[in-house]
Amino acid sequence: MSVNRKRASCGLEIANPTDLDACITAGTHSNYDFICVPIVHPRYAREFDPHKPAYNRNAPLTRADILLAGSDWSSYVVGKLDTSINVDSVVPSIRKISEAKLTEELKYASHLGLPAVMVRLTGEHQPNLARILSNSVCRDQGIQIWAQVPISSADCNKYEDLEPGREIISSWSWWNRFRLLGNMSSKINLCLEMVETIPEEIEVLRWLGEPIKEFMNDTNDPLCSFARGFEDFLQIPLQPLMDNLESSTYEVFERDPVKYSQYLAAMQAAITDMIPEEEKATKVLTVMVVGAGRGPLVKAAISASKNAGRLIRVFAVEKNPNAIVTLHHLKIEEWKDQVTVISSDMRDWNPPAEDYADILVSELLGSFGDNELSPECLDGAQKFLKPGGISIPSSYTSFIGPIQSSKLFNEYRNSKDDTKHPKAAFETPYVVHLLNRVELDEPQPLFTFDHPNLDRIIDNSRFKELDFKIRCDSVLHGFGGYFECTLYKNIMISILPATHSPEMFSWFPIMFPLLEPLQMKRGENLKLNFWRCVSKHHVWYEWSISEPICSPVHNPNGRSYQIGL
Incomplete structure (x- = not known):
C-alpha cells in the first residue's frame, strides 16, 4: 500500500x-x-x-x-x-x-x-x-x-x-x-x-x-492459512514414539515449505564438508534418516547430494508399519538401490559396522524441542554413528515465558475429564496457536540437548530455576513454551517468537497452565521452577512457582501427563 x-x-x-x-x-x-x-x-x-x-x-x-x-x-x-x-x-x-x-x-x-x-x-x-x-x-x-x-x-x-x-x-x-x-x-x-x-x-x-x-x-502467508481455525484451540501433544501417526497427519506436516528446505540446506552443507572436491567422484557417504515417516527427509537427502555433486546411500529407518508401505513404494518407483528401507524402532536396530552412518538425520522435535523424546531416541540411535559423524539436528533448546490469557485459562478450566485426576486439566501441557495472549516477559532458555551425546552416563533429566521481571500489571495464567534448533552449523529452525523461521508452520507453541491465576504487578519478580523427569517407561514435566508466592508442584510423578517411552 x-x-x-x-x-x-x-x-x-x-x-x-x-x-x-x-x-x-x-x-x-x-x-x-x-x-x-x-x-x-x-x-x-x-x-x-x-x-x-x-x-x-x-x-x-x-x-x-x-x-x-x-x-x-x-x-x-x-x-x-x-x-x-x-x-x-x-x-x-x-x-x-x-x-x-x-x-x-x-x-x-x-x-x-x-x-x-x-x-x-x-x-x-x-x-x-x-x-x-x-x-x-x-x-x-x-x-x-x-x-x-x-x-x-x-x-x-x-x-x-x-x-x-x-x-x-x-x-x-x-x-x-x-x-x-x-x-x-x-x-x-x-x-x-x-x-x-x-x-x-x-x-x-x-x-x-x-x-x-x-x-x-x-x-498469502502459509502459516496464516495453516493456522486458520486453530487460534487458541487446545490440542494434546502428539506422542509419535508411543502412537503410530496417521497418513493425514504426515500429509499436513509434509506441506511445510520451510522446514524441509532448511533440512536440505543442512544436509547439503554437511555432505559438502565431509567429501572434499578431489574425492567427490569416488567417496560415498552413508546417510541414515531415523524416523523417516513417509520419506520427506529421504527426498531432501537425495536432492542435497545432487546439489552438492556428491555420492550418498540412504537408510530410511521407520517403526510405523503403515508408513513402511509408503517407503517401499517410493523405493520401487523412485529411489531404487540408493535407499534401503528398515522397518524397526531406531533404538532396536543393529546394523553391521560397515553400514554405520556418516550423517544421522531426524525430525523428532516437538513444540518444546524435547517433548516428543528426541533426546532418548537419538541417544539410542547414535550407537551406529561413525566416530566424527554428524547429527542433524546437532542441538536444540527449549524456551519458556510467562503468559496472560483469560481465554486459554477458561478453555482448560472447561476441559475437565471425569476419567482423569481432578487437576489434570491444569497439569497437562497443550499445543496451541497462541493468539489472544500477552507475553509478560521475554521467554528464556530452559533445557538444551546436544547430539551426538558423548556423555559416559547419559542423563536427560533436567531442572532449572528462572527469574522473570513482569512488564505490566497483569494476571499470570501459565507459561508458553517454544524451541530453537541448530540443524548444522548456522542453519537453524525456530518457533521462538523473536527468531521464528518465516512461514514455517510445522509446530505451534506449547502451553503449561497454572492451577490458579496469579495477580502480578509491574516490575515484580516471578520465579519459575521446572523439571524434566525420566523413568524407565516415561518422561514428564513438573513445574511450580516459588516467587512472589509458592504454588504446589504441578503434575507430580506425571499423574496427569506422561510421554511414553
Missing part, C-alpha cells in the same frame, strides 16, 4: 508474473492502483564471471519494454531489485558481481521510466548500497527509492545474521543510517513491512514522523 496526504493507494506484489499485461489488467479490475514486480524476471539468469560458459550467452536481460505502453510502465509498475544482490558483502567477488547486477537493474528501471524501485534492507551496515542508490537518484530525477524494512525491530533477525549475544539493532536504525548515507534525499523513502511481530506502541509512534510511501502486509 502506498500512502500520501491525499489518499491511500493499494498495490499488489507479484513474485513471478507470467503475463505482465494480464497482471495489470487483473489488478486494476480488482481496484489495485499498481503492481510491484522484479525488474529482472527470475528465469533470466545472469552471469558476470568471464570464466563461466554462460558469460557470453546471447539472451535478453529481462522482459522487453514493448510489452507495455510507456504510460503503463510509468504509472502502474514499481520495480523490485533482485534480493540476491549484496553490494556490501565482505567477499570481493560477490560484491563485484552484485554491483554489476544492481547497476544493470537501475539502468533498465530508468529506461522503462518506472516511478519507483523497491529494495529490502537486511542490516544496519549497508553503506555501499546507500551510496549506489543515492548516486542513482541524483542522476535520474524521475525515479524514487523505496527502502523496505520490518515495522517491528523484533523481526530484524530474519534478515540479519547476528553474532551470539549481540543485541538486535532497531529497524528504525537500519532506515536512519541508510537515509543519512543517502544524504537524506527526498527521493529515498520508506516501505514498512509487517512480518510477524506486532510492534510496540513506541515503535509505531516513531515511524509516524518518517516519509512512509508504502506499507506491506503479506496476504
Whole structure:
C-alpha cells in the first residue's frame, strides 16, 4: 500500500508474473492502483564471471519494454531489485558481481521510466548500497527509492545474521543510517513491512514522523492459512514414539515449505564438508534418516547430494508399519538401490559396522524441542554413528515465558475429564496457536540437548530455576513454551517468537497452565521452577512457582501427563 496526504493507494506484489499485461489488467479490475514486480524476471539468469560458459550467452536481460505502453510502465509498475544482490558483502567477488547486477537493474528501471524501485534492507551496515542508490537518484530525477524494512525491530533477525549475544539493532536504525548515507534525499523513502511481530506502541509512534510511501502486509502467508481455525484451540501433544501417526497427519506436516528446505540446506552443507572436491567422484557417504515417516527427509537427502555433486546411500529407518508401505513404494518407483528401507524402532536396530552412518538425520522435535523424546531416541540411535559423524539436528533448546490469557485459562478450566485426576486439566501441557495472549516477559532458555551425546552416563533429566521481571500489571495464567534448533552449523529452525523461521508452520507453541491465576504487578519478580523427569517407561514435566508466592508442584510423578517411552 502506498500512502500520501491525499489518499491511500493499494498495490499488489507479484513474485513471478507470467503475463505482465494480464497482471495489470487483473489488478486494476480488482481496484489495485499498481503492481510491484522484479525488474529482472527470475528465469533470466545472469552471469558476470568471464570464466563461466554462460558469460557470453546471447539472451535478453529481462522482459522487453514493448510489452507495455510507456504510460503503463510509468504509472502502474514499481520495480523490485533482485534480493540476491549484496553490494556490501565482505567477499570481493560477490560484491563485484552484485554491483554489476544492481547497476544493470537501475539502468533498465530508468529506461522503462518506472516511478519507483523497491529494495529490502537486511542490516544496519549497508553503506555501499546507500551510496549506489543515492548516486542513482541524483542522476535520474524521475525515479524514487523505496527502502523496505520490518515495522517491528523484533523481526530484524530474519534478515540479519547476528553474532551470539549481540543485541538486535532497531529497524528504525537500519532506515536512519541508510537515509543519512543517502544524504537524506527526498527521493529515498520508506516501505514498512509487517512480518510477524506486532510492534510496540513506541515503535509505531516513531515511524509516524518518517516519509512512509508504502506499507506491506503479506496476504498469502502459509502459516496464516495453516493456522486458520486453530487460534487458541487446545490440542494434546502428539506422542509419535508411543502412537503410530496417521497418513493425514504426515500429509499436513509434509506441506511445510520451510522446514524441509532448511533440512536440505543442512544436509547439503554437511555432505559438502565431509567429501572434499578431489574425492567427490569416488567417496560415498552413508546417510541414515531415523524416523523417516513417509520419506520427506529421504527426498531432501537425495536432492542435497545432487546439489552438492556428491555420492550418498540412504537408510530410511521407520517403526510405523503403515508408513513402511509408503517407503517401499517410493523405493520401487523412485529411489531404487540408493535407499534401503528398515522397518524397526531406531533404538532396536543393529546394523553391521560397515553400514554405520556418516550423517544421522531426524525430525523428532516437538513444540518444546524435547517433548516428543528426541533426546532418548537419538541417544539410542547414535550407537551406529561413525566416530566424527554428524547429527542433524546437532542441538536444540527449549524456551519458556510467562503468559496472560483469560481465554486459554477458561478453555482448560472447561476441559475437565471425569476419567482423569481432578487437576489434570491444569497439569497437562497443550499445543496451541497462541493468539489472544500477552507475553509478560521475554521467554528464556530452559533445557538444551546436544547430539551426538558423548556423555559416559547419559542423563536427560533436567531442572532449572528462572527469574522473570513482569512488564505490566497483569494476571499470570501459565507459561508458553517454544524451541530453537541448530540443524548444522548456522542453519537453524525456530518457533521462538523473536527468531521464528518465516512461514514455517510445522509446530505451534506449547502451553503449561497454572492451577490458579496469579495477580502480578509491574516490575515484580516471578520465579519459575521446572523439571524434566525420566523413568524407565516415561518422561514428564513438573513445574511450580516459588516467587512472589509458592504454588504446589504441578503434575507430580506425571499423574496427569506422561510421554511414553
